[in-house]
Amino acid sequence: MDFQISNCNNIDFGLIHIEENCLNIKYAANGTGKTTIANALDAIDKKEELKELVPYKYRDNIPIESEHLPAVTCNCGTPSIAIFNEKYVDEFLFVGDELIKGSFDIFIKTPDYDLHMTEIQKLMNDIQIAFANDPEIEKLFSELTAFVEGCGKAQKGYSKASILGKGLGKGNKIENVPEELAEYKSFIQGENNINWIAWQGKGRDFIDENDRCPYCATAIDEKRKELTKKVGEEYDSKSAQNLLKMVDLLRSMEDFFSDATKRMLCILISNTSGFTKEQELFIGEVRKEVESLRDRLIEIRAINFSKLKDAKCVTDVLNDKKIDLSYLIHLDTEYTAARIATINGAIEKVLEKATLLQAEIGKQRATIKRTIEKNREEINSFLENAGYKYHVEIEENIETYRLVLKSNEGAHISNVKSRLSYGERNAFALVLFMYSQLKENADLIILDDPISSFDKNKKYAIIAMLFRGEHSFRGRTVMMLTHDFDPIVDLIHEPSIRKRFAPPPNGYFLWNNNGELQEKKILPDDVCSFYQLAEKIISGETDEINKLVYWRRQLEACGEKGVIWDIVSSLLHGREYPIRRKGNEEVRLTAEEFEEGVLQIRAKFPAFDYQRIYERISDPATLIELYHNTTCGYEKVQLYRLIDSELKKNPIIKKYVDESYHVENDCLFQLNPEKYEIVPNYIVEFCNNGVDLIAQGI
Structure with a gap:
């Protein structure tokens, strides 16, 4: 997988090679453009995000010339890319008490889970088919819901502030037009009555401005003004709209109600002065029965694994879901009974397969338990090995699951983001990112400088978690950008560690030469x-001054800061005579010390001559x-x-x-x-x- 990057921040041009199906470590100093590489590859098919990477030296050129626009291409088309960076952490991790969004999809919804869920759904599919294939059942459900909502949310079952209360609570004045407004009857009861009432209300606001009609500008007397005001007092478009809506609904629902209930509702629809207390109680009773039936339908339609998984006996639960219409006296009609018979019949079909359903639910519960234990043990093992004093639990939350954090003493960690240190958040974030991306299966996974802030033990614990386990990025195409040299030492150079990783990682050194990004593969040697x-360098052909530079550092690295080091160090500091330091004091070496030191140096550098080399070093x-x-x-x-x-x-x-x-x-x-x-x-x-x-x- 080869990428070409052009005109992205401090990178004018660069080629990046990524070996597929393994870890690629891209080691570079800060300022090379590691984050730019990550963002550029992530934006390969996102033009707007690429525009944000325009190099600063071109940003004042408006419009930017086409040859200076950011561009990223890949020799294998447009691969899907997942990137771990601060943006990912901010968007998906540590939201409230939950460690990661979508815990259910990440930690529970395995292929085995989906397989069992498919089987469970097949066994319960008769119920969904009953709802889907009978439009009359859908009509029943939607109109029952509309009736419940129309009556409002009052505890007694009827609210004067509801659609029904506002529409019919003062009487049906569209059907019963007041005698003094009889001349307006054709408008009040006409097809466009709502629009007429709204229009009438707008003109009423100007009725007292002068003696002209606000509608036709003809002369108008006080009697006509009062009549016009009366229309506005008796009617407003919103109330009229509510009235017609409820009347239409109740007439549409006639078949749902018993004859006695239907007669009472007809009286209520046509009432002239509003509801009595007894009528309000009656409406409340009907509403409660309608709501009860509606809620039962919701329960039945929502029957799924979550509703049945804790049941000791699926048969008992399903039998309890069947509807006995004889106790709903207002709704006990042939029409309603026919709809309910279809639903109860579907439940009976599922009951015939109850034994198989119970077995499949048991298998699914066992699958979930195994998955939870496996994921929990993997994460907690990492936390223990890395020295963190926390553990995770996968908790059931209503119909889903969530990953939560607890202290090793068992206390639930709330507001996780503020409680964890930066390093702890980053460690959790990397592991959670891995689990989420194992689901997504991107073509390329990018880790932008993920482990530089950790100590050596935690670094290796994280790397092992990410790339060694069965449930890890092992075998995935991953690019890790870092300025940390430890992963290169451990995973590329050190054979005893490298062999633990299969396939073995690849290492690359990146450097930026005035905008030209270059890379070179790092071999173990x-x-x-x-x-x-x-x-190696001291035994080579380089100049003696360079050799002395390397030798002095070698002596110090080995702790050999004796007379040899004093002589070499004095020479490289341009001192005519070698000295040694005693605290803040400089003491010149004796002739005997100098002679003994030179003899030792000549065992390694036969041509060593202090005075000659001093003269060379002193010559600019x-x-x-x-x-x-x-x-x-x-x-x-x-x-x-x-x-x-x-x-x-x-x-x-x-x-x-x-x-x-x-x-x-x-x-x-x-x-x-x-x-x-x-x-x-x-x-x-x-x-x-x-x-x-x-x-x-x-």
Whole structure:
């Protein structure tokens, strides 16, 4: 899998190779563009997100020329990509008390779960078919629901603030038009009565402005004004709309109700002055029966594994779901009974398969239990090995499941995000990301600098969790971008650890050369201790000054800071006479100490001559020539340290040279600096510019 990246932040051009079905570690210094690589690959098919990666040097050019627009291509089309970064953590993890969104899909919904669920659904499918294949049942359900909602939510079953109360609570004044408004009857009862009432109400607001009709502008007397106001007092469009809605609904539901109930509802529909207390009680009774039947239908339609999984006897649960209409006296009609018979018949069909259903539910429960235990044990084993004082539980929550965190004392951890340290959150996040992506099965998984903040033990525990177990990224195509060298040492160099991972990971070194991103594969032998590296270079053809630079660091790394180190260090510090430090005091070596030290040095460097080498080191022209003749960034930095006696004026660069690539660096392993550009380009450029300035002054 090969990607080409162009014009993305600090990367003008770069090629990234990713070996498929294994872990690819991309090691690079900060500032190389690791996050840019991750974001660019993630946005390969997202034009708007790619636009956000326009290099700063082109952002002032509006419009941006086409050749400067960000672009990412892949030799295998457009692979699906999952990326672990801060954005993923913010969107999916540590929401409230739950560790990750979608815990059910991630930790419970396995292929075995789906297989059993399919079988369970087949056994219960008669119920769903009954609802789906009989439109009269759907009509029954929807109109029962409309009636319940129309009566409102009052405890007694009827609310004056409900649609029914607002529409008919003061009488059916559309059917019973007041005598004084008889001349408006054709409008009030016409097909467009709602629109007419609304129009009438708008004009009423202007009726007292003058003696003209607000509708036709003709002269109007006080009697006509009062009549017009009366229409507005008796009618408003919203109430009229509610009235017609409930009347239509009740007439549509006539077949649902018994004859006695139907007669009473007809009286209520046609009432002239509003409901009496007895009528309100009657409406409440009917509403409660309607709601009861509606809720039973909801229960039956919702019968599933979750509703049956805890039942000791499925037969008892199903029998309890059958509807006995004889106790719903307002709804006990032939029409309603026919609909309910269909539903009860479907339940009977399922009851015929109750034994098989009970067995399948038992299998599913066992599957869920095994899955929960397996996932819980895997995560908790990781937490224990990594030294975290927490454990996880997968808890059932109504009809689903969620992953929660507990202390080892058993206390539930609420508001997880604020309770965990940054490192703890990151460790959990990586593991949870792995579980979620095992479900998604992306073509490429990207981990953007995931483990740099951890100590060595936690790093390895996380890597092992992510790439060694049966339930891990093992065999998936993964790119891990990091500035941490430990994974390279452990997974690429160290054979005893590397062999634990199958397939073995690949390592690559990335560097950014003025916008050109380059990479080179890291082989196991490319990683070595500084002692091995120094021995190799000292025995090679490089200049004696470079050899002494490596040897001094080798001596210090081995703890051999005796007379040999004093002589070599004094020489590289440009001292005419070798000294040793005693606290803050400098003491010149005696002639005997110097002679003994030189004899020991000549055992390794036969041509060693302090005075001759001192004269070379003291000559800027010699050092500058040597600087230009080497292509190794590490050697350039050390030579620049000898050339620029004013380096202390730039404390940041001095710290970098002295502590990151000098004797104070106690890193046991590293890449060969003659093969890999381990010194960042900006440091080398700083040294180049400094050397050029010094050369001009010679």
